Amino acid sequence: xxxxxxxxxxxxxxxxxxxxxxxxxxxxxxxxxxxxxxxxxxxxxxxxxxxxxxxxxxxxxxxxxxxxxxxxxxxxxxxxxxxxxxxxxxxxxxxxxxxxxxxxxxxxxxxxxxxxxxxxxxxxxxxxxxxxxxxxxxxxxxxxxxxxxxxxxxxxxxxxxxxxxxxxxxxxxxxxxxxxxxxxxxxxxxxxxxxxxxxxxxxxxxxxxxxxxxxxxxxxxxxxxxxxxxxxxxxxxxxxxxxxxxxxxxxxxxxxxxxxxxxxxxxxxxxxxxxxxxxxxxxxxxxxxxxxxxxxxxxxxxxxxxxxxxxxxxxxxxxxxxxxxxxxxxxxxxxxxxxxxxxxxxxxxxxxxxxxxxxxxxxxxxxxxxxxxxxxxxxxxxxxxxxxxxxxxxxxxxxxxxxxxxxxxxxxxxxxxxxxxxxxxxxxxxxxxxxxxxxxxxxxxxxxxxxxxxxxxxxxxxxxxxxxxxxxxxxxxxxxxxxxxxxxxxxxxxxxxxxxxxxxxxxxxxxxxxxxxxxxxxxxxxxx
Numbered sequence: 001x002x003x004x005x006x007x008x009x010x011x012x013x014x015x016x017x018x019x020x021x022x023x024x025x026x027x028x029x030x031x032x033x034x035x036x037x038x039x040x041x042x043x044x045x046x047x048x049x050x051x052x053x054x055x056x057x058x059x060x061x062x063x064x065x066x067x068x069x070x071x072x073x074x075x076x077x078x079x080x081x082x083x084x085x086x087x088x089x090x091x092x093x094x095x096x097x098x099x100x101x102x103x104x105x106x107x108x109x110x111x112x113x114x115x116x117x118x119x120x121x122x123x124x125x126x127x128x129x130x131x132x133x134x135x136x137x138x139x140x141x142x143x144x145x146x147x148x149x150x151x152x153x154x155x156x157x158x159x160x161x162x163x164x165x166x167x168x169x170x171x172x173x174x175x176x177x178x179x180x181x182x183x184x185x186x187x188x189x190x191x192x193x194x195x196x197x198x199x200x201x202x203x204x205x206x207x208x209x210x211x212x213x214x215x216x217x218x219x220x221x222x223x224x225x226x227x228x229x230x231x232x233x234x235x236x237x238x239x240x241x242x243x244x245x246x247x248x249x250x251x252x253x254x255x256x257x258x259x260x261x262x263x264x265x266x267x268x269x270x271x272x273x274x275x276x277x278x279x280x281x282x283x284x285x286x287x288x289x290x291x292x293x294x295x296x297x298x299x300x301x302x303x304x305x306x307x308x309x310x311x312x313x314x315x316x317x318x319x320x321x322x323x324x325x326x327x328x329x330x331x332x333x334x335x336x337x338x339x340x341x342x343x344x345x346x347x348x349x350x351x352x353x354x355x356x357x358x359x360x361x362x363x364x365x366x367x368x369x370x371x372x373x374x375x376x377x378x379x380x381x382x383x384x385x386x387x388x389x390x391x392x393x394x395x396x397x398x399x400x401x402x403x404x405x406x407x408x409x410x411x412x413x414x415x416x417x418x419x420x421x422x423x424x425x426x427x428x429x430x431x432x433x434x435x436x437x438x439x440x441x442x443x444x445x446x447x448x449x450x451x452x453x454x455x456x457x458x459x460x461x462x463x464x465x466x467x468x469x470x471x472x473x474x475x476x477x478x479x480x481x482x483x484x485x486x487x488x489x490x491x492x493x494x495x496x497x498x499x500x501x502x503x504x505x506x507x508x509x510x511x512x513x514x515x516x517x518x519x520x521x522x523x524x525x526x527x528x
Contacts, residue, residue, distance in 0.1 A: 002457035003073045005060065005243070006448030008255050009052060009081040009162065011035065011103070011276050016059040018067035018074065019448035021457045024468060027067030028444065031055035035101065043105040043135075043363075046098040049087060049165065056166070060241045071242035076249070077170070077233060078226075078451035080444075081162035083254040084189035086141040088152065088159045092174045096152050099162060100141040103277070103313070105355060107140035108363040110147075110209075114139055117208045118200075125191040125200050129295040132361035136313070137189040139205075139212075146211040153211065158218045161185035163252030164230075170249055172234030180230035181221040184253035187297030188309050192223065194298070224251045225299035226258075226450050248454040256281060257301045257309070258446025259413050261461060263438055264469035267305065268408035270400070272393060274416040274423070277357070278312040280396055288404040292359030293396075302461055308405055310396045314354035315389050316416050318367070319382060321353065326378035330420075333382050337422040341527055342387065342429055342484035345380040346520030347371045348491060348512070349388035350499065359399045360500045368499060371516040386423050387485075390430035391492040397431065411436045411472070415443060421475075429481040430489065436472035445469065480526075487519055 002021040007014065012035060017028040033051035038044040064071050088096045100107075114133040118126035126133065133140060142159050145152075158176035160168070168179040186192035192199050199219060205212035224230075230251045238245035256279030260271040265283060273279040283305035289296055293310040300307030316330075323330045348370045355363035369381065401407050410433050417424050417437050428435040449464040458464040491512050498509065 002075050002452060002455050003069060004448050004451035004455055004457070005063070005074050005077040006444040006446070006451055007056065007077065007079040008258070008444040008447055009079065009166070010255060011082055011101070014052065014055045014059050015444045016056070016063040017444040017448060018063050018069060019445070019468070021452055021467065025445070026069065027063050027065075029059045029062035029066055031059040031062070036098065041106070043108070045101040045104040047085070047101050048098050049095045052162070052166065053169065057240050060243070064242055072244045074243050074247065075457070076247050076451040076455035077243065078250050078447040078454065079163065079166050079170075079252050080255045080258040080447050081166060081252065083161050083163060083185050084136055084138045084141065085162040086138050086145075086159055087162065087165055088142070088145055088156045089165070089176060090155045090157050093165070093168060093176060093179065096155060097145065097149065100145065102136055103354065104141065105135045105363045107144035108135040110143040111135040111137070111140035111363070114208055117204070121204055121207065123200060123204055125193055125196055127289050128193055128297070129188065129191055130293040130358070130361060131291045134294070134357065134361050135363045136357065139190060142215070143209055143211065147209075156218070161189070163254065167230035167249055167252045170233055170237045171231030172236065173231060176218070177220060179221050180251045181219075181223045182251050182253050183223055183225045183297065184257050184300040184307070186223060187300050188254070188295035190219070198223070225303040226251050226253050227303045227453055229454060250450045250454040253300070256311070257307060258450065259442055260301055260446065261449055261465070262442035262445030262469065263411050263413040264465050265301065265411070268406045269411055270397060270407050270409070271411045271413050272427070274315055274412060274414040276314065276316045277354070278315040278389065278393065278414070280310040280358070280393065282308040282400060282405050282407070284308065284405055290400055290403040290405065292361055292399060294358060308400060310358035310400065312351065312389055312392055313357040314351065318351055318353050318385050318389070322378055322382050322385060328378065330382070333379050334420060334422065336379060337383055340383045340422070341523050342426070342481045343488050343516075343519040344523040344527070345371075345376070345384050346373065346516050347376065347380060347384035348488065348495070348516055349381070349384040350492070350495060351385055351388040351392055352500070356500060358396050362500060365500055370495075371513060371520075383422070386426050387430065387488065388492070390427045391489055392496070393427065394431055394489060395493060395496060409436060410434070411438070413438060413442055415441070424475045428475045428477045430485045432477050432482050432485070434477065435475045437475060438470045439473055440470035442470065484519060484523060487515070491515055
């Protein structure tokens with residue numbers, strides 16, 4: 001028997017779980033931290049390092065109390081975070097600013113410039129991250145910071161992803177050159193690729209902007225997968241957390257990647273980690289490059305496989321925004337959604353409210369809803385938005401399959417599928433595949449699995465998954481619903497590429513609104 005702490009830093013809170021290798025999760029706790037946005041700039045999203053660390057202390061101590069165990073019994077701690085959440089640091093790993101959170105899109109112009117120069121210069125690394133660089137990723141965010149903080153440029157010693165900062169801090173590492181660098185974070189968001197010599201060359205970065213001069217050297221460090229140690233818990237942070245000093249801390253990773261591990265991912269699975277946004281995760285021994293995804297990185301999810309990441313820039317956030325505008329809540333609006341049928345609303349929603357992460361990789365897009373009439377409600381829009389996120393997910397899965405990613409099972413992980421059965425039903429019908437839903441929450445379970453590996457409690461990820469991952473329940477597609485979804489998806493896919501690509505010409509969109517009305521009338525008649 002072994003006890004570990006698994007930590008998951010989400011967008012608005014941190015969850016700490018105390019997990020037993022035989023009995024599973026014994027207790028867990030969360031602690032919130034603020035997200036700073038600006039009304040005058042909807043692209044702005046930041047958080048403070050100090051808030052994260054204070055929340056970690058509170059949640060860890062509360063989780064120990066909930067589990068009824070002593071911190072001295074915990075044999076390892078592992079931590080995942082959101083990403084790309086970027087922090088410039090000075091001497092001694094001191095933060096120079098707040099984190100540019102993953103959902104901060106201020107760097108869209110910098111991202112477009114990186115893409116332009118990469119294509120012009122024939123940079124091979126850009127192909128490994130889908131062919132388009134994103135405003136959600138590291139280099140674009142760092143360049144935006146450098147351009148807008150001239151006084152801080154000279155003080156910047158390095159920049160880090162959140163998962164690497166928190167691991168370094170817990171291990172007492174104060175020299176950036178000795179800090180761990182997660183292959184997961186740097187591979188998917190910074191174009192790091194071992195087979196290409198690591199990060200993009202200095203010459204390329206300087207062509208993007210002279211402010212990048214010397215940055216490549218500043219991003220040096222110990223690049224490693226999460227089966228390696230970042231270090232051991234230092235006495236200072238052991239005392240603050242109530243744990244034993246010297247326990248191992250593995251190299252961190254992103255929350256969605258470890259959520260996939262916690263959901264029991266195997267080759268042939270796709271895990272939709274559905275939360276505020278959606279991350280779509282898959283692993284493969286061998287895979288082609290996939291245009292438009294967030295990267296194909298060896299070792300990013302499972303150290304022995306290529307990890308493939310894609311996703312939607314907003315999912316739960318869209319549902320919450322609809323409810324907020326209606327003066328309601330998502331649970332309240334969802335109460336009657338079980339009676340809705342595919343296409344019944346007559347609405348078709350392109351869920352680009354926070355831009356497109358995959359496959360268009362375009363932060364300039366905005367949400368589009370077609371088919372409004374005078375009687376539509378917020379509840380109708382919520383159901384159409386669930387359908388829209390499912391249609392977008394299907395676009396992504398088709399792109400992945402076209403380029404050699406095996407998809408035999410679809411698993412709906414993350415927090416939303418645990419609370420919203422309508423979403424699971426809609427996804428099964430839209431994807432025309434059984435959707436597997438973990439019977440228990442998996443958040444922070446992936447962290448616990450890597451902590452167990454660090455503690456030597458299991459010999460492999462698969463052994464730990466077999467012992468700890470919850471079983472699935474299956475949501476099967478309904479043939480009548482699937483048939484309606486096929487008609488809707490044909491319209492959605494046409495509009496997705498016609499509206500979403502700069503320079504594209506809208507193709508036969510005049511048929512869309514009449515088709516939506518026909519489908520809605522047929523579906524309403526069928527439910528009478």
